[in-house]
Amino acid sequence: MLRSIRWPLTVLGVLTLVWALVLLAAPKQLDWTPTYRNDHKNPLDTYALYRLLPTLTGAPVQATRLSPYEVLQDSAAAPATYFFLQSSFRPGPADGRALHRYLQRGGTVWLAADDIGLDSLWRLPLLDDDFALNGLRDTVRCYLTARALRGRVAGVPQRVAGSSFQRDSLGRLVFGGRDSVQRRAAAAVLAADQRQRPVLVRLPVGRGWLYVCTTPALLSNYGLLHGRNVRFAEGALSYLPRGRVLWDEFYKQGRGGDDSLLRVVLRSPALAWAWYGLLIGGILFALLGARRRQRPVPTLRPLPNTSLQFARTVAGLYRQGRNHQPLAALRIRLFFDYLRTRFQEPVPAGIDMDYPRRLSLRTGVPEAEVTALLARLHGYLDAEQVSETELHRLHQLLTDFRQRAEG
Numbered sequence: 001m002l003r004s005i006r007w008p009l010t011v012l013g014v015l016t017l018v019w020a021l022v023l024l025a026a027p028k029q030l031d032w033t034p035t036y037r038n039d040h041k042n043p044l045d046t047y048a049l050y051r052l053l054p055t056l057t058g059a060p061v062q063a064t065r066l067s068p069y070e071v072l073q074d075s076a077a078a079p080a081t082y083f084f085l086q087s088s089f090r091p092g093p094a095d096g097r098a099l100h101r102y103l104q105r106g107g108t109v110w111l112a113a114d115d116i117g118l119d120s121l122w123r124l125p126l127l128d129d130d131f132a133l134n135g136l137r138d139t140v141r142c143y144l145t146a147r148a149l150r151g152r153v154a155g156v157p158q159r160v161a162g163s164s165f166q167r168d169s170l171g172r173l174v175f176g177g178r179d180s181v182q183r184r185a186a187a188a189v190l191a192a193d194q195r196q197r198p199v200l201v202r203l204p205v206g207r208g209w210l211y212v213c214t215t216p217a218l219l220s221n222y223g224l225l226h227g228r229n230v231r232f233a234e235g236a237l238s239y240l241p242r243g244r245v246l247w248d249e250f251y252k253q254g255r256g257g258d259d260s261l262l263r264v265v266l267r268s269p270a271l272a273w274a275w276y277g278l279l280i281g282g283i284l285f286a287l288l289g290a291r292r293r294q295r296p297v298p299t300l301r302p303l304p305n306t307s308l309q310f311a312r313t314v315a316g317l318y319r320q321g322r323n324h325q326p327l328a329a330l331r332i333r334l335f336f337d338y339l340r341t342r343f344q345e346p347v348p349a350g351i352d353m354d355y356p357r358r359l360s361l362r363t364g365v366p367e368a369e370v371t372a373l374l375a376r377l378h379g380y381l382d383a384e385q386v387s388e389t390e391l392h393r394l395h396q397l398l399t400d401f402r403q404r405a406e407g
Contacts, residue, residue, distance in 0.1 A: 034087045034114070034160060036216060037252050038063060043222035044160060046085055049233070052224065053083075053245060056237045063247040065255055068095040071246065072102050079107040079208070080244040085216050086252050090117035104206030108241055112213035114162040123183065124212060125173040125201065126166040141194045142218060144235045154218050154232035162215040164197040165189075173198060191236060200236060211239065325386040328394055332377050335398050343405075363405035373401060 031042045038050035053061050059081075064071055068082070068091065082102065089111060091099065099109060116124060140161040143153045166174040175183045183203070191200035191213070199218075203210045213236070217223050224230050265271040340346040343362040348355055356374060360367040380386060380394060 032160065034217070034220075035252060036086050036220065038247065038249060041221060044217060044220045046220060048221045048224045049085070049219050050247060052230075053237070053247075056234055057081075057240055057242070057245060059243050059245050061245045061247050063249050065249045065253060067092075067250050067255075068102075068248070069098040072098045078244070079105065080246050081108045081110060081240050082246045082248065083110045084248045084251070085110075085112045085219055086248075087113060087216070088115040088117075089113035089251065090115070091251075100205070103208035103210055106207035108209050108211070110211045110213075110240060112216040112219060114214065114216060116212070116214070123175065124203070125175055125187070125198075127163050127214060128166045128197070140215075142191050142199050142215060142232065143194075144191050144232065145189055146235075149235040149238075152232045152235040154223060154229035155227065156215065156217040156223055156229075160217040161193075162199075162217060164193060164199050164214055165201060167198060173201065190239060191232075202239065323385050324388060324391040325380075325383055328380045328383075328386045328391055331391075331394060331398065332381060335377070338402070363401075364407075365401065365404050373397060 032044055033042065034044040035042070036044065036046050038046050041047045050061065050063070061083075071082075079102075082099070103109060116127060138158050139155045140158050141153055141155045144150065168174055173184055173187055173189070174180075175187075186204050188202045189198045189200070190202055190211075192198050193215075199215045200211070200213045203212065213219075218229070218236070219233055224233055262275065265275050336347045339359065343359065345355070345359050345362060356367050356371045359365075360370045363370070376394075376397065380390075386394075
């Protein structure tokens with residue numbers, strides 16, 4: 001038995017080993033998800049740029065995971081370059097107003113995103129969303145428009161090229177709003193693609209400058225390390241002023257620190273102690289106070305049925321008195337109730353000579369017999385004493401009448 005399956009098991013083990021070696025030697029699949037995080041090394045992340053940015057700009061870089069509204073609360077802080085690089089940039093109303101005030105005071109904002117939310121505070125040029133459908137080749141090449149930087153070209157795959165700014169027939173940027181002519185004259189195109197469509201522009205906002213790039217892949221790990229693309233990044237970032245750089249990770253990684261639902265409670269010592277006390281009290285109650293504290297429930301026997309004993313007791317009372325008139329009266333009243341419920345003929349309270357005739361018609365018993373029966377019943381009711389024999393005779397009369405009436 002073992003010899004017959006030895007060779008199949010050996011072949012199966014060798015094939016499994018070869019399959020494992022092939023998987024180990026196979027090249028790792030690249031993740032082209034555009035997260036643009038500064039701590040990831042995928043092609044569309046910014047691990048390389050975050051570490052090369054101090055060298056390219058000659059200024060320190062400080063990453064922040066707070067919202068712009070929180071970072072820019074201190075209006076007396078020295079202006080710095082607020083650096084945003086992500087797939088989509090759609091700030092909330094509070095963050096948008098904080099960034100706009102920051103630009104008005106003389107700050108600098110670098111914004112690189114495929115999808116930019118147009119807001120009345122920004123009044124950006126209109127974006128063209130069909131950039132990937134414009135008939136370009138697999139690689140989109142972008143160049144800097146300044147004469148001194150004309151030879152600095154960078155290429156990225158078309159599927160990650162992003163969008164571009166719209167332009168009119170004369171090649172000028174298309175703005176919206178009433179002051180579009182003044183903003184068009186003040187704006188400057190710093191980089192364009194091979195079809196001369198703007199991808200990097202500079203806009204004056206108050207005393208500050210807003211740099212907007214619609215192709216963030218140019219500054220990703222792939223955009224920097226592929227070919228000679230790093231020279232394009234050097235030229236593009238050379239427009240930034242010297243000074244501190246605030247690198248935003250709030251819109252990519254979320255708020256820093258503890259992400260638990262109890263972070264607000266745990267930050268306050270009083271609330272933290274109250275929370276811990278509640279947990280300890282609940283555990284102690286579950287261990288010590290939740291046990292059942294009651295006596296055993298005794299078994300109660302069901303009460304006996306004493307109806308037969310009661311009937312015997314009542315019958316004995318009747319026999320002791322030797323007077324069966326009350327029992328005969330009760331039997332007659334039950335008979336009259338039977339006539340009322342069965343034939344809808346209640347016994348009249350007064351003299352009614354027509355009652356025997358109606359009862360005869362309803363029961364089918366001759367009128368004379370009905371009259372005689374009623375007379376005997378009234379005689380039993382008026383009697384002072386009824387013997388046992390008469391009681392049996394009364395029972396027989398009533399039983400015969402019911403049988404004839406029901407028949």
